[in-house]
Amino acid sequence: MTLSVSAPSGDAQGMTIVARTQGQLVRRRFFQHKAAMAGLTVLLAIVVLAFTSVGFGPFDGWWKYNWTQTGTVVNGGQPTLTLWPFSLGEHPFGQDNVGKDYFALVMRGAQQSLLVAFLVGIVATTVGTLVGSLSGYFRKWTEAVLMRWTDVMITIPVLLIAAIVGRMAGGSGIIVLGLALGLVIWPQLGRLVRGEVLSLREREFVEAARAIGTRPRRIIFKHILPNTLGIIIVSATLTIANAILLESALSFLGVGVQPPDISLGQLISFYQGAMLTRPWLFWWPGVFIIAIALSINFIGDGLRDAFDPRQNRVRA
Amino acid sequence: MIAFIARRLGISVFVLLAATIIIYVMTALSGDPLADLRQEQGPDREEKMRVRSERMNLDVPIPVRYLQWLGGLLSGDLGVNREGQSVAIILGNALSATLQLVVAATVMAMLIGITVGIISALRQYSGFDYTVTFMAFIAFSLPLFWLAVMLKQYIAIEFNTWLRDPVIDPPVIVVVSLISGLTWGALTVGTQKARLTSFAIGAAVAAVFLTFLSATRWFADPGLGTVVIGLLAFGTAVGVTALFAGLQYRGPLYAALAAAGVGTALSAVMPGLLVDPTWLELFGLLLLTVAVCVGLGYALGGLQRRQAVTASVLTGVVTAGLIFMDALLNAFSAYSRRMRGRPIATIGSNTPNFRGDFWQLTLDSATHLLLPTMALILISLATYTRYSRASMLEVMNQDYVRTARAKGLPERTVIVKHAFRNGMIPITTLIAFDFAGVIGGAVVTESVFGWKGMGNMFLEGLRTVDPAPVMAFFIVTGGAIVICNMLADILYAYLDPRIRLS
Amino acid sequence: MSEILNSHDGVVEDTHVAVRLEDVRPPSDEEILRVENLTVEFPTDDGIVHAVRGVSYTLHEREVLGIVGESGSGKSVSSMAVMGLLPRNARIHGKILYRGDDILKMSPRRQRDLRGKKIAMVFQDPMTALNPVYTVGDQLAEAVLAHELMPRKDALARAKEMLDLVGIPQAEARLRAYPHEFSGGMRQRAMIAMAVINNPDVIIADEPTTALDVTVQAQILEKLIEVKDAVNAAIVLITHDLGVIAGMAHKVLVMYAGKPVEVTDTDSIFYRPRMPYTAGLLGSMPALETTGHRLRPIKGAPPSLINLPPGCPFSPRCPLADEVCVTREPELMLTDGLEHRAACHHWEKMASVEDPTVFFRAESEIKG
């Protein structure tokens, strides 16, 4: 990794070779991780199902109902899905009390929950990475600001600040909500990145780059960040898994996604009272939240093992 | 140490202060506090809006309102909510229930999580390890509110119904016994035969035990009785000695057995003496127990005095706990009758206007705490399990563990003395982080179980854009987090002599 | 307190008089430890690691045996086998006889009684070998109490005695110090104190100076020899550096790829190596006999212990390798010296030249 010392052109070449072999190793380990592969499959299936079935934006879905249209309640709204022999029936997930098709509702909820979660993940990761690496590299005031800010944030329970932010942003649609939530939960990731950068900046290849007068921006983006990629990707994944749960909890408490938007947590909250008479209204969104969060957690685990196989290596 | 605490508190005050600004301003900006009145059509609408504006000082800019609130806080006044009720009074009612919930959940999660994590690490790649890992992932992915609703629905309601005729169905006995057998089998190392034996014993013991509970309808009128207390106490004595002192030398074992003996003898007379105790009296008794056990350990320990004191004190405390449990369980059937046969509560943090002796009141809180605590434990249980597992695995690979083995120390000492303390060092940094998460979880749990706790106060304040209750919630929880943080730091410094508190 | 504790080893050791092997009592005939055809394998995901492949040696009372080899040659694994400290998945075969009893056949309980009491160990890295959260006194006393029930006070008194013995000043105060308050050299002294505290018969020192400052290395080795004399112990001195062995060991076992490849007395190793690998090690040693040549590290790397090639494991790096070498693995056999064994088909070639390291010099060097 000390390739950058002599010739900048050769260095680029050297770096890519190192990066590729490293990347190949990581990829191989990831694709051999069974739980992660299962998680990836389930997650992709859910994403495809949610976005194609009831349509998204200008695109129409293939499912016959949408989430707004009411209808007559058939057979008490019981789900018609049977697994063996497999058949969807008219309303596979049942209907609510005004006859809305619950499959359409859950799919719409899944779409929006996924969107919020990914938005939160992207925002938190970007901000956390930027602030973390800047403060780790430059120390001085950037670091002081980040550290003080995290000190403050650590005394505030995430749910408290997220609830307040949700209350402020929830009415403005899911995009705003996702962005806003991302902006309050980045410090955890920022601290992580900072710690990693702190240890990297003392390493020889960074010192060498500094010694030959490489500009800080280049050092951060070319030398330091690529080496923190593993930890960033892993925490981004886990942040998304947590964001799914956070969003659903906020929506459950009534301070997250607001009607007319629909999210999985909001569905559970909305139909909580129907637990005794129509339990499926409670089950389906719950199952989807768990499936999504579990898949993402498994993917995160696979990525962690792939990037840092230390934990399962035999000691020599 | 004092200097450290003072300094930390000083810094924390500023941190909390900064946090209050953020929260106050954001809450005040989060909506229109007059929104509901604007919708109203009644003739006194204007008047109501005027009253509320005045009470909430809506005429002055938010920073000024904040300063007014801060001034009130510094003189010990938490202000009024928008209906004019004193926040201090609301808080007073809400505080103890919520703190009980949060502390109970944190302590239980730590105890269970760390134990399971350590066992899982010591049995890496066993069936037990894989199962625990998988369960942890499930727990990481379960929405708390969903679980809470499930517990309320299926555990509380079904359990109460079942209690009318507490006979355990044979299929349930079979399944639970199998699970018990599988757990023991998975925990056993060694040959296939050893595992099968463990499986058989684990399953058989569970089956006999459950059948006994079912046949005697134990759940209708539970209790332990002197015999069971005695068995458990002597079992604890042997187990604790084996773990903390080893059975090689007699001193510690005798001390622990003596503690168990004294406890068992007392268990026959204690219920008569503890008709309506207070917590303070019980605490005094606990101190007395510890003192007596220290004496026993000292007298009987011989050259292994230290280990003997540890073993006898732990045995004594566990036995005292058993006696307490017994008394509490004995009060159960009467309590159950008063609750008209539905003792496990699903709503609120206690039964309104409930009167009774110490045991009745304690049972009342316990039955209300049970389900929310179970739900809330989920938040941190998996975290503690995963962290302590990872930490133990790391530590077991360290050179000093190898050195400890090379001295000829028994594996027990290597783990309990050398690995455990080092393994717990990173866990301390988790405590404060986790505690904040549990407080957030408490808000959700309280909401599901309809507690009029602090979470309710906070949510109500937030919905109505009313900063005073929100701030009161934060002052208490933020303060608790700061204190928790400090305790964690002190624990850290205690565990790791390389760290100096200064 | 910290002022005193942090004083540098060099300062402490000002008055030290060098101790060498010839200054202490010679070995007796009594056999303490005999290792016979020891093999250790580790099943791993990538295949079976043949870490040790047939090691044999004997150790007499007060004798010092040096085991030398590149890192990865199985030195540590073979000594951990003697200590009974290999991980559970290790497959161990052969015999390890302590005073005639096979350690591998003993109950775990009896193994533990020997460990730390009769056979003690000093590890490579003193910075990590001591538990950071307990005092040095506690860790020393614990080693005594693990084998003998006695008042803690007495165990601590014994610990102090040992710290005195290994040359740690103000022993009384340092018993209450934590490892991080010690320098590296002092920690290794403390480890030596811990190893000898129960008067063991055998001390296994696994690269005891590798992690230390060059300035303290010699002091530690001499202390080891001195202390061994005080408690009448034999030593297995493991190192990857032949230089460490000179003047410190009675006999030497050279290991390569899990096998002993040369066994003889220390002088013969230095003056009459009969295995090219040993000669290569000699050639890569700094300042030996100062022939004026540059350091010549042996080219190439040791073979994978998972897929060992047929023939001599050293053949890919050996300047003397020929057809025979790549087809048939040489046995450890007697060579010209008395009790001088080497595993090489062509040891006679080595015997025929004045300076066997010549084979490892570059062409140009020989011509020039």
Ligand SMILES: Nc1ncnc2c1ncn2[C@@H]1O[C@H](COP(=O)(O)OP(=O)(O)O)[C@@H](O)[C@H]1O
């Ligand atoms: N627990 C283990 N599992 C698999 N391989 C191991 C294990 N311990 C050691 N080895 C391998 O055994 C070989 C010999 O190691 P070692 O005895 O430590 O060498 P050294 O001579 O440097 O002390 C090395 O290749 C090492 O990777």
Ligand code: SF4
């Ligand atoms: S046997 Fe052949 S390859 Fe092996 S050391 Fe001797 S000469 Fe070299």
Ligand SMILES: [Mg+2]
């Ligand atoms: Mg080694």
